[in-house]
Amino acid sequence: xxxxxxxxxxxxxxxxxxxxxxxxxxxxxxxxxxxxxxxxxxxxxxxxxxxxxxxxxxxxxxxxxxxxxxxxxxxxxxxxxxxxxxxxxxxxxxxxxxxxxxxxxxxxxxxxxxxxxxxxxxxxxxxxxxxxxxxxxxxxxxxxxxxxxxxxxxxxxxxxxxxxxxxxxxxxxxxxxxxxxxxxxxxxxxxxxxxxxxxxxxxxxxxxxxxxxxxxxxxxxxxxxxxxxxxxxxxxxxxxxxxxxxxxxxxxxxxxxxxxxxxxxxxxxxxxxxxxxxxxxxxxxxxxxxxxxxxxxxxxxxxxxxxxxxxxxxxxxxxxxxxxxxxxxxxxxxxxxxxxxxxxxxxxxxxxxxxxxxxxxxxxxxxxxxxxxxxxxxxxxxxxxxxxxxxxxxxxxxxxxxxxxxxxxxxxxxxxxxxxxxxxxxxxxxxxxxxxxxxxxxxxxxxxxxxxxxxxxxxxxxxxxxxxxxxxxxxxxxxxxxxxxxxxxxxxxxxxxxxxxxxxxxx
Amino acid sequence: xxxxxxxxxxxxxxxxxxxxxxxxxxxxxxxxxxxxxxxxxxxxxxxxxxxxxxxxxxxxxxxxxxxxxxxxxxxxxxxxxxxxxxxxxxxxxxxxxxxxxxxxxxxxxxxxxxxxxxxxxxxxxxxxxxxxxxxxxxxxxxxxxxxxxxxxxxxxxxxxxxxxxxxxx
Numbered sequence: 094x095x096x097x098x099x100x101x102x103x104x105x106x107x108x109x110x111x112x113x114x115x116x117x118x119x120x121x122x123x124x125x126x127x128x129x130x131x132x133x134x135x136x137x138x139x140x141x142x143x144x145x146x147x148x149x150x151x152x153x154x155x156x157x158x159x160x161x162x163x164x165x166x167x168x169x170x171x172x173x174x175x176x177x178x179x180x181x182x183x184x185x186x187x188x189x190x191x192x193x194x195x196x197x198x199x200x201x202x203x204x205x206x207x208x209x210x211x212x213x214x215x216x217x218x219x220x221x222x223x224x225x226x227x228x229x230x231x232x233x234x235x236x237x238x239x240x241x242x243x244x245x246x247x248x249x250x251x252x253x254x255x256x257x258x259x260x261x262x263x264x265x266x267x268x269x270x271x272x273x274x275x276x277x278x279x280x281x282x283x284x285x286x287x288x289x290x291x292x293x294x295x296x297x298x299x300x301x302x303x304x305x306x307x308x309x310x311x312x313x314x315x316x317x318x319x320x321x322x323x324x325x326x327x328x329x330x331x332x333x334x335x336x337x338x339x340x341x342x343x344x345x346x347x348x349x350x351x352x353x354x355x356x357x358x359x360x361x362x363x364x365x366x367x368x369x370x371x372x373x374x375x376x377x378x379x380x381x382x383x384x385x386x387x388x389x390x391x392x393x394x395x396x397x398x399x400x401x402x403x404x405x406x407x408x409x410x411x412x413x414x415x416x417x418x419x420x421x422x423x424x425x426x427x428x429x430x431x432x433x434x435x436x437x438x439x440x441x442x443x444x445x446x447x448x449x450x451x452x453x454x455x456x457x458x459x460x461x462x463x464x465x466x467x468x469x470x471x472x473x474x475x476x477x478x479x480x481x482x483x484x485x486x487x488x489x490x491x492x493x494x495x496x497x498x499x500x501x502x503x504x505x506x507x508x509x510x511x512x513x514x515x516x517x518x519x520x521x522x523x524x525x526x527x528x529x530x531x532x533x534x535x536x537x538x539x540x541x542x543x544x545x546x547x548x549x550x551x552x553x554x555x556x557x558x559x560x561x562x563x564x565x566x567x568x569x570x571x572x573x574x575x576x577x578x579x580x581x582x583x584x585x586x587x588x589x590x591x592x593x594x595x596x597x598x599x600x
Numbered sequence: 601x602x603x604x605x606x607x608x609x610x611x612x613x614x615x616x617x618x619x620x621x622x623x624x625x626x627x628x629x630x631x632x633x634x635x636x637x638x639x640x641x642x643x644x645x646x647x648x649x650x651x652x653x654x655x656x657x658x659x660x661x662x663x664x665x666x667x668x669x670x671x672x673x674x675x676x677x678x679x680x681x682x683x684x685x686x687x688x689x690x691x692x693x694x695x696x697x698x699x700x701x702x703x704x705x706x707x708x709x710x711x712x713x714x715x716x717x718x719x720x721x722x723x724x725x726x727x728x729x730x731x732x733x734x735x736x737x738x739x740x741x742x743x744x745x746x747x748x749x750x751x752x753x754x755x756x757x758x759x760x761x762x763x764x765x766x767x768x769x
Contacts, residue, residue, distance in 0.1 A: 266633045266672065269637070273636070273665065280647075280657035283648075283656070285647060287644070287647055311704065315697055318693055319730075485728070485733065486728070486734075486742055489723070489746075492704060496711075501758075504761045506712055509707060513704050521632075543660040551653065
């Protein structure tokens with residue numbers, strides 16, 4: 094079985110390295126990187142902008158190019174997240190937490206170098222895992238019922254809410270808000286409209302790109318206008334700065350491995366997006382760290398682990414996306430859409446019937462990563478110069494890119510209005526000291542978690558016990574409960590200590 | 601020291617600008633969550649709750665709404681843990697805020713009735729004027745530069761489905 098997979102992967106590399114395919118892959122990586130670096134543009138807008146180009150192409154180069162755009166813009170997005178605090182691709186929300194403080198401390202180059210190493214390392218591991226574990230993982234994923242899916246997503250939400258920066262109660266409130274935004278639109282079971290407020294355009298739900306760019310683009314500009322004079326402009330970034338010191342590599346390596354493991358583990362679960370994975374990888378690092386207070390203020394581990402997790406997750410995520418047709422996140426959904434346009438049905442038969450696409454794609458992710466490393470070494474200076482533009486010139490330009498980017502996802506001006514509303518909401522929430530990243534988590538998982546909850550309830554005829562009766566599900570529920578319990582213990586201890594301090598002060 | 605405590609300690613050290621008197625941010629935060637949660641629960645309830653075995657469309661949103669409202673109560677209760685802060689930490693930036701909002705609204709309206717190119721100019725020019733110290737000429741220059749990028753990248757290379765000029769929608 095493994096030998097067969099190895100053989101197929103070899104054939105995949107032959108497909109990916111064909112000069113014609115390699116050229117499109119390179120083109121995709123270059124354009125994706127350029128678009129990804131531009132503030133306000135992420136993988137989603139880059140892929141959706143270039144999707145029409147592929148309609149006339151042969152399926153294999155088309156998919157390879159889109160994958161290249163994805164990789165390039167994902168890395169470009171990491172540059173924006175680390176140097177500008179702008180997460181255009183949702184998983185980078187976590188990278189911002191520590192990447193941006195590192196830039197503020199003048200160590201942006203190191204953060205970028207570590208992010209690049211982490212993603213390359215993780216993607217390579219992800220491919221190895223696919224070769225040796227894909228037959229097994231497919232089998233396990235097939236055994237997952239609605240109860241298991243619900244429980245694992247519940248764990249993701251609990252972890253994402255309680256372990257984000259700041260107060261856990263506020264984090265859970267933000268996850269809830271995200272779930273509510275995810276409910277907007279047509280209910281698939283009954284065809285009734287929820288929270289559409291009479292807008293026809295909201296029947297398909299709130300747009301992911303509009304939400305992300307609103308919260309992190311427009312909202313951030315509202316908070317920062319006339320407050321920031323220069324964004325990361327003073328840091329001179331040279332090739333030498335990109336190379337982390339041995340001590341830094343040694344410190345980043347264990348989180349890299351742990352992040353890769355987390356990403357691999359969650360990659361096999363259909364429906365859990367990379368955002369959950371990066372949140373959990375980050376939370377894990379913070380929990381096991383001996384100095385958790387450094388997190389959020391420029392901890393190297395907080396950059397390495399989530400970047401590694403998101404890239405290994407992306408690799409392994411192709412198993413449920415391709416074999417079950419359940420995309421892990423919006424980008425996977427877009428790639429699936431591109432396959433459908435080419436007349437290729439995702440499903441268990443895809444791996445056998447279209448082996449050239451499946452394995453060629455996997456091989457091209459590795460080839461794309463190599464291209465990306467080669468490309469970014471000479472071009473990082475240009476990317477940085479793009480970022481050295483003064484903020485008062487940058488945000489108006491970025492607003493334009495956001496407007497066009499949101500428009501291009503569905504050719505809808507209404508969605509630019511959505512972006513504006515989410516932007517104001519985000520600015521208000523930031524002013525009230527909420528961390529807005531968990532909103533995206535709730536939004537992405539909301540519809541899937543509701544669907545699986547309903548199915549589980551249908552199967553069990555309304556008995557909630559189903560979630561603890563099935564062993565895999567029970568394990569996930571137990572971990573979630575443990576996380577909540579820990580938070581309550583921490584909170585009570587905080588109150589107790591606060592009282593002691595006040596009585597000791599004699600007030 | 602938990603991160604929350606570290607954060608408030610850092611806030612205290614930076615020293616907020618006194619403006620609105622002493623405020624308790626978390627009361628506002630809790631109230632906002634209660635309002636959103638209860639409104640969502642009320643609306644969700646009206647969509648039809650159903651039963652656990654046969655859930656209506658309103659069951660899940662209503663449940664989440666109640667969760668959010670409960671979190672709001674907890675946030676407001678927890679507010680007493682932190683000392684009140686002296687003001688919002690900054691003066692209101694009405695000019696910047698309104699220019700950003702107006703710029704995006706202008707893009708939507710002008711793109712509908714005038715086409716992509718005037719809309720590009722409008723959003724960049726209006727929002728650029730929201731930053732202090734940007735002169736009219738700088739704003740116009742930036743807007744023109746964006747127009748060039750718009751034509752080359754989005755209209756010519758990416759073939760965005762929006763005409764450069766349109767008359768009256």
